[in-house]
Amino acid sequence: MTSTTAATRAKRQYLAIAILSPLAIFLAWTLVTAQGGVAPIILPSPGAVAASFLDMVQNGYSGVDLWMHVGVSLQRVGVAFVTGTTLGVTIGLLRGRIPNVDALFLVPFELVRPIPPLGLIPLFILWFGIGELSKILLIFLSVFLIMMVNAQAGSRSCAVDALRAAQSMGAKRWQIFRFVVLPSALPQIMTGLRIAMGTALTILVAAELLGGDRGLGFVILDASSFFRTTYVFAGIILIGLIGLLSDRVIAWFSRRIVHWEGKR
Amino acid sequence: MSSYKALSVVADQPFETPEPNSSKAPSVMNPVLKFEKVGFQYDGRPIMRDVSFAMQPGEIVAVLGPSGCGKTTILNMVAGFLDPTDGVALIDGREIRGPGPDRGVVFQAAALFDWMTVADNISFSLRCAGRPRAERRQVAEEMAALVGLTGFEDAYPYQLSGGMRQRVGLARVLAAKPKVMLMDEPFSALDVQTREVLQEEVLRIRERTGCTTLFVTHSIDEAVFLGDRIFLLTDLKDGAFDTFSVDLPAPRGNPENRLHPAFIRLREAIYRRMRH
Numbered sequence: 001m002t003s004t005t006a007a008t009r010a011k012r013q014y015l016a017i018a019i020l021s022p023l024a025i026f027l028a029w030t031l032v033t034a035q036g037g038v039a040p041i042i043l044p045s046p047g048a049v050a051a052s053f054l055d056m057v058q059n060g061y062s063g064v065d066l067w068m069h070v071g072v073s074l075q076r077v078g079v080a081f082v083t084g085t086t087l088g089v090t091i092g093l094l095r096g097r098i099p100n101v102d103a104l105f106l107v108p109f110e111l112v113r114p115i116p117p118l119g120l121i122p123l124f125i126l127w128f129g130i131g132e133l134s135k136i137l138l139i140f141l142s143v144f145l146i147m148m149v150n151a152q153a154g155s156r157s158c159a160v161d162a163l164r165a166a167q168s169m170g171a172k173r174w175q176i177f178r179f180v181v182l183p184s185a186l187p188q189i190m191t192g193l194r195i196a197m198g199t200a201l202t203i204l205v206a207a208e209l210l211g212g213d214r215g216l217g218f219v220i221l222d223a224s225s226f227f228r229t230t231y232v233f234a235g236i237i238l239i240g241l242i243g244l245l246s247d248r249v250i251a252w253f254s255r256r257i258v259h260w261e262g263k264r
Numbered sequence: 265m266s267s268y269k270a271l272s273v274v275a276d277q278p279f280e281t282p283e284p285n286s287s288k289a290p291s292v293m294n295p296v297l298k299f300e301k302v303g304f305q306y307d308g309r310p311i312m313r314d315v316s317f318a319m320q321p322g323e324i325v326a327v328l329g330p331s332g333c334g335k336t337t338i339l340n341m342v343a344g345f346l347d348p349t350d351g352v353a354l355i356d357g358r359e360i361r362g363p364g365p366d367r368g369v370v371f372q373a374a375a376l377f378d379w380m381t382v383a384d385n386i387s388f389s390l391r392c393a394g395r396p397r398a399e400r401r402q403v404a405e406e407m408a409a410l411v412g413l414t415g416f417e418d419a420y421p422y423q424l425s426g427g428m429r430q431r432v433g434l435a436r437v438l439a440a441k442p443k444v445m446l447m448d449e450p451f452s453a454l455d456v457q458t459r460e461v462l463q464e465e466v467l468r469i470r471e472r473t474g475c476t477t478l479f480v481t482h483s484i485d486e487a488v489f490l491g492d493r494i495f496l497l498t499d500l501k502d503g504a505f506d507t508f509s510v511d512l513p514a515p516r517g518n519p520e521n522r523l524h525p526a527f528i529r530l531r532e533a534i535y536r537r538m539r540h
Contacts, residue, residue, distance in 0.1 A: 159375065161371045162377065164343070164363065164375070165371060165375045165376075165377075166388070166392075167344075167363035167364075168364070168368055168369045169365055169368070169388050169392055169436065169440055170364060170365035170392045170393060170440065171388075171392045175392050179377070179380075179391075183377065183379040186379070258379075259420070260378035260379055260420060260421075263420075263422035
């Protein structure tokens, strides 16, 4: 009984701190800007940012509805995230368990991995133009590389006895992959998803540098080139909130999917 | 009470110290498992040479010896995790080639699949063989009942105690109906009470299923209580090991057997043999 109340108290405390810490930042922001010591073009007040946000909600930005900007960005991230995860996990698991597959991909992918995506933008423009394909491919590449590394490391964490047990119960190669290697790697894959989502949103802004007139990245870049700092802030906070929300959603699912993690 | 009486009668028999027999198996036809001059080298270093033995259907052989004597190597060769570098290992007269469902392994640390329920763990071999869901569930429930896990079919392994996890490990092997069950020090990490209950359980299951069992252990008590024969290994580099026959009253799973004079005599004989 005592342990239950202690656990409840710890949970409440956690929640309180998680809510109070952003409020404190918000308060500090309000105080600093209210004293007028900072030029609004450097750091606008929360009120001014909120006004710009409302303006975008009502009138859109640069002739396009705000939710259209959000939707286009989410679609780019979504397509890249799903395809990048699928391919990255598949190749990562194979690299982790089959030495020859690892040998095949080792140099090409480890060579590409340290290249900053921004450095690839000029090449991608030359190869794939400035349309959707370039933007999605840029995000896809980052997601793919992150998921591949995580899935590979995860598949290596599979216990030898678990593999042997499966073989002794007549599991064929693909069954071992499906029922033993993949579940063993899942905890690390789920962590990879959270990292990849954060990175995907980062790359989104860079990808939307590639031209076009839609997307949250476009809003931020366009506003900043016209010194409309309040709109830059509104766009940044919106991306941040999408990141926070998606991270919580992935973490929630991950606790349910890898329910066995840390229980033994 | 009746078992206690039986025990006191036997205690009146003249005291005999069992001598180790020759390492040849009793000559019965069609052994389930047969090693013919099996040798194993690791990195060019010989671990064992010319090891021969045979196991009869329904027999429990306890392989006893200190760490590093090669007992797990024997088990791994039967399981197909290791290939002999010399000689042949035969199951039902056919050479062993890699792991297979005719040889089930109960591991020291259970090695259950934490992501599957107890029922899915138990019926895993049927899933691999493409059996339908209803049949898998039925077999899982039967096997859970056999090892005393009824009511835990939908639990996950991490919700079970160490002893219950080993029961799952036992059930999933039995579900595959193997020709030989291989047990690799499966109870060594459990507390004494749980270990003894599970030893009795193994004997009770043998009565019910007739499953041939190779049991690797470093505990003399465990070997004497469980085994029909005991292979005492010290150094397998010349292929020699001592074989002891266990002669304890049926039902073998009776815990009173642990106090039987024959049990105590054999334990002492093995102990003296180990210490020379």
